[in-house]
Amino acid sequence: MKKVAIFGSTGSIGKSTLEVIRNNADTYQVYALAAFKSVALMAQQCIEFNPEYALLVDVNAAKELSALLENTPNCQTQVLHGTAQLNSLAQADYDILVAAIVGAAGLQSTIAAAQAQKTILLANKESLVMSGQIFIDEVKKHGAKLLPVDSEHNAIFQSLPSEYQQDYLNKNIEDFGVKSIILTGSGGPFLHESLANLAAKTPQQAVAHPNWSMGQKISVDSATMMNKGLELIEACWLFGVQPEFIEVLIHPQSVIHSMVRYLDGSVLAQLGAPDMKTPIANCLSFPERIVSGSEHYDFITGGSFDFKAPEKERYPNLYLAKQAFKLGQESTTVLSAANEIHVEAFLNGQIKFTEIAQFNQQILERYQPSRVFDIESILQIDKQARQLAQQQLNGRS
Numbered sequence: 001m002k003k004v005a006i007f008g009s010t011g012s013i014g015k016s017t018l019e020v021i022r023n024n025a026d027t028y029q030v031y032a033l034a035a036f037k038s039v040a041l042m043a044q045q046c047i048e049f050n051p052e053y054a055l056l057v058d059v060n061a062a063k064e065l066s067a068l069l070e071n072t073p074n075c076q077t078q079v080l081h082g083t084a085q086l087n088s089l090a091q092a093d094y095d096i097l098v099a100a101i102v103g104a105a106g107l108q109s110t111i112a113a114a115q116a117q118k119t120i121l122l123a124n125k126e127s128l129v130m131s132g133q134i135f136i137d138e139v140k141k142h143g144a145k146l147l148p149v150d151s152e153h154n155a156i157f158q159s160l161p162s163e164y165q166q167d168y169l170n171k172n173i174e175d176f177g178v179k180s181i182i183l184t185g186s187g188g189p190f191l192h193e194s195l196a197n198l199a200a201k202t203p204q205q206a207v208a209h210p211n212w213s214m215g216q217k218i219s220v221d222s223a224t225m226m227n228k229g230l231e232l233i234e235a236c237w238l239f240g241v242q243p244e245f246i247e248v249l250i251h252p253q254s255v256i257h258s259m260v261r262y263l264d265g266s267v268l269a270q271l272g273a274p275d276m277k278t279p280i281a282n283c284l285s286f287p288e289r290i291v292s293g294s295e296h297y298d299f300i301t302g303g304s305f306d307f308k309a310p311e312k313e314r315y316p317n318l319y320l321a322k323q324a325f326k327l328g329q330e331s332t333t334v335l336s337a338a339n340e341i342h343v344e345a346f347l348n349g350q351i352k353f354t355e356i357a358q359f360n361q362q363i364l365e366r367y368q369p370s371r372v373f374d375i376e377s378i379l380q381i382d383k384q385a386r387q388l389a390q391q392q393l394n395g396r397s
């Protein structure tokens with residue numbers, strides 16, 4: 001039995017992970033679940049999976065959960081709370097961490113898991129974007145394992161030779177005949193919208209992703225293509241390449257999850273229904289294969305595949321991400337932090353859809369962060385960038 005900890009268990013990735021585990025109950029055991037404050041869903045998950053630990057960051061929510069579970073026979077789960085306990089839990093006695101907290105809040109616990117030599121299934125792309133080389137170095141230094149859950153990175157990983165997959169963080173992708181990485185994205189719900197209408201798009205329209213069902217933040221990021229920008233940076237760190245090595249391609253059907261172009265003209269791809277259970281199952285069982293519970297893609301009824309280049313005017317956030325990567329680690333930390341604030345402000349009806357990218361750009365230009373040396377300085381820059389973004393927002397109202 002492999003013991004699995006799921007951080008962000010009440011979210012979209014967390015729930016999909018539990019579904020995969022439900023389908024493979026003889027191989028995986030849920031050791032710990034953690035989330036922010038969703039008491040009812042966490043209680044339900046505890047009752048079904050009976051983990052050793054359940055953690056809610058919010059202390060009052062944790063108290064409520066504790067009270068609920070006390071009255072539940074057969075559930076021996078111990079309830080914890082707070083980020084300090086979350087970081088300790090990351091180093092407890094289990095095998096695999098599914099890092100599925102959304103945003104910067106996932107960074108410290110993921111690093112803690114790396115330091116405890118865990119196998120980390122990384123969904124939380126923001127943590128890698130904001131800390132880059134430091135994150136990768138921690139994984140390598142402590143001999144932890146890192147596997148990409150993000151569907152594109154998982155597709156790229158699957159399209160690379162097994163000699164590369166083993167210990168890939170210490171290998172050079174170009175030694176394996178790779179010419180480029182083709183990162184695909186759906187283009188989001190506004191792919192065909194006239195540019196003039198974008199400013200008036202509502203949160204409800206922005207989170208209505210055509211193919212994937214995901215959390216709110218990543219859904220908005222998909223509509224602006226900031227998600228692809230974050231993924232481009234994520235791919236640079238995972239596969240040790242520069243942005244020029246990556247071609248970003250719009251593929252509205254989201255069936256080809258990404259591709260690898262080789263020197264001899266071959267292009268290898270990973271395809272399947274747009275369902276995160278597939279990459280989650282792939283990472284859980286790597287290098288073997290298990291049933292994920294995802295539907296098998298039907299090529300006859302599935303329709304045709306289209307491709308398009310991402311337009312700069314429609315997706316300025318994608319280009320900001322490339323620019324930030326070129327500027328350096330500090331800038332990607334700033335951009336990711338500012339974007340979290342602006343997505344939240346858009347979801348709250350404070351700013352327009354098109355202002356997310358405009359304000360991201362302003363913060364990137366205005367903030368001159370000090371150099372990054374360690375996780376502490378990353379967290380400091382993250383905090384300052386958020387404050388600056390918040391001040392700028394407050395200044396307009």
Ligand code: NAD
Pocket residue numbers: 007008009010011012013014034035036037038057099100101102103105123124125126149150151212213214215216217218276
């Ligand atoms: P979600 O919003 O559905 O769930 C987020 C989870 O994080 C919840 O369990 C929530 O309780 C927890 N959380 C939020 N703030 C927290 C905090 N401060 N401390 C502790 N826990 C906190 O998000 P999601 O769509 O599942 O995405 C999770 C991560 O996976 C994101 O980084 C996202 O970019 C990445 N990802 C998601 C998908 C997808 O299909 N949903 C695909 C690829 C990558």
Ligand code: MG
Pocket residue numbers: 150151152231
């Ligand atoms: Mg993705």
